Amino acid sequence: MAPFAEVEVTLVDLDPELEQLCDGFLEPLDVDDQIDGTGSAAPDAAFGVRLCYRVTYDPITDGLEHVVYYPARSDPTAAQYARVPAATRRALPVIVLSAQRPLQLRAEGALRRLVDERDAEGASAAFRALEQSVAAATAALAAHPTISATVDDVLQVGGLSQRLADTAITAEAVRFQPEDGSLSALLRTVQPALELDDAGLLGLQNHGSTTSAVLAAAEALLLATTTHHAVVLGDDFGDGLDAATSEHLAASLRAVAAQVWLSTRRPEVARAFVPAELVRLARLGGVRSHHRLSAPADKKEIAVRRLVHTQLLPALTAPVVAIVEGPHDLTTFTAADRYYGNARPPLAAVGVRVVSADNGSGGGTGQIPRVADLARALGFRVIALIDRDPDKTSATVLADIEAACDVVVRLPPKTAIEQALQTGVDAVHLRAAAGVLPAYGIPDPSLGKSDSELSSAVSPVLHKKGLQEQFLNAVVENSGALPPVIEDALATVNRVADPAYCGPSRVDLSSPDAATSAKAAQ
Known part of the structure; x- marks a missing residue:
């Protein structure tokens, strides 16, 4: 265990009252509003003040010591601190959003x-x-x-x-x-x-948690509105609010406060901020890290940044994202992952969220590197789960995807999601599954077809009508198991999601029919 932890901040644009309170601890700033430690600051340089909070653990007393001090006049190594007086701390325009009950008239209430x-x-x-x-x-x-x-x-x-x-x-x-x-x-x-x-x-306690959360949010918003240059701090923001209210409050605080620092597990809260304002905290393989996107420099980067809100926010708190090509792949693999009839744990159990590369203007393998680059910049472990049709065997296309992802998992040769739903499944079960399509106003494509013709007859219908998930459910209902290719793909993603995975960065799945033939030949 580390002997201490500390957080240091630099306050700039001080009003006259704060400058007076911090007199003797002010330090000159450089052109980037950082403390100028060169000793040769410009004569007309503005002044700021550094404040530091340190918590120290004493193993002998098994206790914690908290101190807020001025680093400019302190020597922590010698335990000599110029402490910040309580009056100075109270004068800071800081609003801390707490989990206390709202509408409290007691001294500590908002x-x-x-x-x-x-x-x-x-x-x-x-x-x-x-x-x-x-x-x-x-x-x-x-x-x-x-x-x-x-x-x-x-x-x-x-x-x-x-x-x-x-x-x-x-x-x-x-x-x-x-x-x-x-x-x-x-x-x-x-x-x-x-x-x-x-x-x-x-x-108030009898009205439920949402009422309390909304009133607490209203108090915070009024405090931010009435406090000059307010700095708002909040932990687990939005946990007690519905999606719309949490996004609205975050956007309102951002509009009225000088600074807003919120930690959250809610994607709706993050949606109230532009991508460059988001800092994502991550921990993979036991290593803690923080990640922030740089501001876009051109029109192309602006377009790419939009993918944060449309593609990655749903996976905000997941350590791993598995990127598929489009919405049909997304709904199919997500539905398949809900079936627990095997020893494989669901993807959520290993921290994987499946997202689509399609942002509404078209997905496909060409979009995967763009989403993957953003995901890695935000600290996600990134897996691509793609088809292996001829267009995706191009060296350039595949190289771009592999460069952007930690691991690429490819379905068997000449296999798109529609074929993956049928390969290795008994023809009896395929015909029974195709028999549910008339319920959606679509003729049964398996009628009059031989077993060898089933896939070529069913696949175009599934692709055109977008009924992959419904077909999957029917297959599972009739066969009692997931299609082998789908199961193999999910199990592989589950395995390579582990940060300790050190196998190949490209995993090519084999067809169940090919695997059976190879085993028979042996």
Whole structure:
């Protein structure tokens, strides 16, 4: 375990108040707004300040020490820190999105911060009025004959109350108050309730997590709007929100805040940012890394960057992507992966997400290198799963795909997805599967065909009508197993997805018929 971890930031464009608070720790900046450590900064250079957070583990006490300090005047190796005062930290325009309940009036609540910023004196008067009202109400409660008589009975039974004081205690000495009686305790007790429908007034916790998440998001957005040069920080952003709301809030925060730093597992949140603003964190083979796309330099690169939103965001949190040529391949392999009738774990179990190279304007092998290059730049392990028809045996086409991917898996010779669904499947099951096509308004192409003619009759229909997934489901229902080529392809992708895989970078699958013939010849 590392003895410490730290994060350092450089703050620039400081307002006069912050410059005053950080006086003595300011450092000159270079033209890139980085600290100029050359010792020969320009006379008119702007100033910034570095802040560093360090957490240190003490194995003797098994505890953590946290410190926020100015690196300019500190020596961490000697444990000498110029600590950043709490007043300075509070003056920073930083908004941290937390998982706390929204609409909290207690001191640490976002609503309390908004109320105090709007009118601190008015808020104080409102809280004092609440405190006085509650005190009067609890006094009236204690004085109620039913309550006071019962309390008197408790105090008088057995004469035990005489052990509490020198004189006998009566109900007049008893009051009721929230927790310890302080205003902060009272404000912790007061919780929001909402009337959203005919269910009436319900506590916020009874409305479900989405309601709380939306209100917390609204508080954060208002804070970002009212805070000058706000820097918004959020972890696991959007987890409690629906897709549309999470994207809307992320886009709104990006529009009103000076900076927004969000970690998220939601592709909708990432969609609110341009590709160059995304930083993807990855860990493959036990190695942690971060990846960021450079800004596009020309029209061609701009077009390629669009593929991030259309092709790769659905795989945002998967460590491995398997790129297929088009939507028919995608739906077929995805549907096949849902069948667990064998020992092979599903692709999701090994962190693989299947994506299509088709962005709506056409897929194919020519599009795979573009998507693969982007995926590798973002830290994905990239596998291509392609046909092996004559067009894809071209040395140039294949070389481009292999250069862009970690591993290329190719179906057997002259096999597209339609043939992969039929190769190695008994003709009886193929005819039964073709028999479901009339349910979609398509004549059964297997009628009047011999067993050897089935593939050439069925394949064009599947390709033209886009019914590969439906045909697959029918094959599995009748045969009880996936087509051998499909199963072999998924198992191979499963195997090469492992970062420790060190086999060939191109894996050519063989036809089940060819494998059977070779075995018989032996």
